[in-house]
Amino acid sequence: MSSDNARRFVVKLREDHNFRNKALKTSGPEDLLLFLQQESLLFNQRELVGAMAECIEQLELQEGR
8 A cells, every 4th residue: 555655646746746846845854754644645765766666667668768
């Protein structure tokens, strides 16, 4: 379930400009964690890295790499 949250987070960052701005305006790790809790998007760093790697792989496939 946490891996799914990490994937949703990456997709939302990519597709939702307002969400991305809110995430980027957090003042540090603790503030970001609070933001993620409010969005019900709990995951750990490993799950985030996995979701980001999947996103990069999809983009590369779309570009024909």
